Amino acid sequence: MLIARHLTKAGYELKSERVDTVEGMRTALEAGEWDVILCDYAMPHFDALRALGVRKEMKIDIPLLIISGTIGEAVAVEAMLAGANDYLMKDNLIRLVPAIERELVQAVNRREQKQAEEKLRENESLLSSTQRIAHIGSWVMELSDSGTVETAKEFWSDEHYRIFGFEPGEVEASDEVFYNSVHPDDRERLAKIVRESIEQKTPFDIEHRIILPDGRERILQAMAEVVIDSKTGKPLKLLGSVQDITERRRVEDALRESERAERAAAATQPSTHPATKP
Secondary structure (H helix, E strand, C coil): CCCHHHHHHHCCCCCCCCCCCCCHHHHHHCCCCCCCECCEEEEEEHHHHHHHHHHHHHCCCCCCCEEECCHHHHHHHHHCCCCCEEEEEEHHHHHHHHHHHHHHHHHHHHHHHHHHHHHHHHHHHHHHHHHHHHHHHEEEEEECCCCCCCCCEEEEEEHHHHHHHCCCCCCCCCCCHHHEEHHHHHHHHHHHHHHHHHHHCCCCEEEEEEEEECCCCCEEEEEEEECCCCCCCCEEEEEEEEEECHHHHHHHHHHHHHHHHHHHHHHHCCCCCCCCCC
């Protein structure tokens, strides 16, 4: 009654329910949506630590504030370590309203952050699925302070690993692993194009071959652009993608070969026009 009166005087329109057992608390939490839990530290059949246990068991993010007349510093620390959001003394409720308002704001922030993280995971899952279906991998190369690739850090998407014949995370993403996979006849040309892209701060779009760990040869289309520091003009990183276009190239080559064969056959056929006399 004291707490309800204090909050009503502060301008709150209360909808509250008093519980004094584990079962009562669980039932109340299941029956409706609540903004805050205000809990005495010790009651005949219940206490704050068990209330915290119920909240944890039900996996709900509702601020729990302990309000007690006998709680000592050691007990308060134990309660905070167990997950209480704050504790106050019954004979000094001046902090109650500010504490509730603070915790309500933080609860909203946590929910928004959780929603943002869930949305990010959904987007990442969607991107991963899209890359897998299209057989497109993505990569990032963070350049050194001097803008070179010698000590650059690299990050590969899961599909990038699979395109190069590795399980995601099987090897550490690096320039060395990348160029060891590139066909020996294409390495120098590719390295030159990457260097020029960084030096000239221009994108590139090329095709090159790789050799998978099992010895198979694949054809990739590699594209990248340079991210530049807007203040210093220095290149910061390369953002790129790779797509396995082996099957597409095979189909295109087969079509070109078929067209050449048709033209050659047409050129060797005798003329069907009637001969003319001089």
